[in-house]
Amino acid sequence: MKTKALALKDYIIDIRRKIHANPELGYQEYETANLVAGELRKLGLEPQMEVAKTGVVAEFRKGAGPLIALRADMDALPIQEATGLPFASQIPNVSHACGHDAHTAMLLGAAQILKEEEFEGGIRLIFQPAEENNYDDPDRFSGGERMVKENVMEGVDYAVALHQVPMMPSGMMSLTDGPVMAAADVFTIVVEGRASHGGLSPEMGVDAVYVAAQIINNLQAIVARNISPTESGVVSIGTIEGGFAPNVIADKVVLRGTCRALSQESMAYIRERIQTIIQQTAGMHGAKASYEITQHYDVTENHPTPTKVGRAVAKELLGEQAIIALGPNMGAEDFSFMAQAVPSVFGLLGTQITPEVSYSLHHPRMNLNEDMLPLGTAWLAQTALELMKG
Template identity: 35%
Template sequence: MDFPSSLLFLVLLVLHLVLLSVAAPISSGAPSSAAAAEEEEDPAGLLRRAREAEVAEWMVRVRRRIHENPELGYEEVATSELVRKELDAMGIPYDHPCAVTGVVARVGSGEPPFVALRADMDALAIQENVEWEHKSKVPGKMHACGHDAHVAMLLGAAKILQEHRDELQGTVLLLFQPAEEGGGGAKKMIEDGAVKNVDAIFGFHITGDLPIGTVASRPGPIMAGSGFFEAVISGKGGHAAIPQHAIDPIVAASNVIVSLQHLVSREADPLDSQVVTVAKFQGGGAFNVIPDSVTIGGTFRAFSKESFSQLKRRIEEVIVSQASVQRCNATVSFFDEERTFFPPTVNDEGLYGHFRKVAREMLGPDNVRDRKPVMGAEDFAFFSEAVPATFYYFVGMSDGAIGLLQYTPHSPFFTVNEEALPYGAALHAALAMRYLHEKHGTSNLFSKGEVHDEL
């Protein structure tokens, strides 16, 4: 081959190789890794990923499987097994058991900093009255508070985080917690070391009083501390026709209940929200017999430990004193605090700014709202005793359809709008990712040019 021919051959070969290198990523139909990172590392990109059928429909299937097989606190054996199987399929390592049935999974470097995301797993002792294809198969048990959706959303967040595991500058812990409904599962997880060395933790709850696509929270107290009491008021039984020969505990208990209402209306600061509710009154069994004793019980709630302690002390004083006025005796008990007392849920001010910034980038400013405190309680509050910064928020799921979401949690008619699942999954993932990057000082990652609040 002569020189000009050899030169021509080399030129053609080089051109061919160049064309192949340019055409390869285009012909594959997939964006480059840099383009994929830029598209999906921003909060809005994570939401787009969560709404893709591969993720969204999978979360719906997971949620329905959990809903069909509800389990009460510390009995979440099948739910925990489902969670572990899904984590195995994603290649995510985990520890089990934690707090009897709980699961603690890890995504990222395995090194600090550590940020945690939490979902509760337990159902309620309620008979479901909603007729649909995936109705509870267990008589007397139902996911009537959305915990089935919370588990599905945290698994969705796990899937998104696992896809970005190499970019995480630290470790995200995924806490699948048992026994939130009065069982103190969060406290048990803390005792078992689930949040050791964790710098911040995020929790969430779906709600029907916010439109779908919106989220809400606030800095400071967002849910009350709660406790439960029970009192036995004893008198002397007798015939209802001759009450002068009896000591009527029903009349005494009635006076006690009325007096308890004065603790909030007459003794509490009107600007310091408190609640005392008597929800149990048991005694007697016949229309013409005055019983020997009756039992009353209820709940008390407040937003500060000081107010809570004051209420507890005065509840006992009022019950004993008012019973004695009616010549009765009273014994008051407060349920085992380790299981039933929840401290107030208080949001870290710095994490509130972090939440607003990330959520606004994902959903738009108009869809991130402030929320008034509510008197409901959450055992997520226990994490504030072990983690430097805690934050809890609400994910809207109402679409305005007639009859949809008109029933509050703990109702046998409670329903979940499954279109809300991608929002919780994506925001949980984005909050953790951004937190780790900002802890490492790379707060410009997927930034939209907004001013960054300090953590």
């Protein structure tokens, strides 16, 4: 499989660079989707367009075996690229600083290989929009959640996905059992008080700034005193907006933050505690408070069966010494919705150029070692084939 993927190296890199130079934000991936669909049509496939708004899905079957979904994300980030690459983004303030261009290219490479392979089963190729955010979607669905809502995972036995990691040494893979990435919410809290003169008659007002400060302090007790030390959780307030004059009691404060956990159960409990704390804290001081989740991801969780298969394939392709277990982290990924819907494996592929030239995901200078892309292609294709064997 590695030999077949290496033969496609120039193709995979060329696709990656075309997408990289023309990045598109979530739910705006029109040109990217057209490029993907065009490549799939060259293979004789009939891609479905406008799935989950701007996604592309194609399927082919060669027998009655299991149906395996392979997923790549397509959207870019609202970040001005600073790599200086000859194929750098041509779109101001938009770039593939997370490497979704590479994910899409690797999956197109896997499609090239699998179309020529003999197997008993089916392959569903999923090119997903809007992984990074819900981009003001009226339903507040990211691309992965919307695809699940539109039944893209219906009939799928296993799902497989991959993320490149520019801080991990090239040629290494991490395949973690259980949780890989956290459930995550982005939320808004609005505290409503009553304005008054802050020097002359503060007793006539209800100080939304003071109430907001109490809410922030009380929220810290959720993880410190309500979550087991053996569990992981985060509650962070990132922005505070309120008040309009130094001598006026503020009547409104808006807090925005995030909460995260490594289990669906812990996440549900954290959400419930946030709601309770803000309502009761506000009520103690005669204020009102509302809590709204504006974005959410489930836990990205690796199922034992596909993870065991994916790890065996990685050892065969890269060598046993190349397989590491990074453990779960508190980042978020919306492959999580697919992983909650069907047994799945989410692999991490090291693409570090050198330790000296290494920038993290979402950094304006993030770049990756393109020599690793055929390995990702080989892993996707071979893991799908092995999963069909049962």
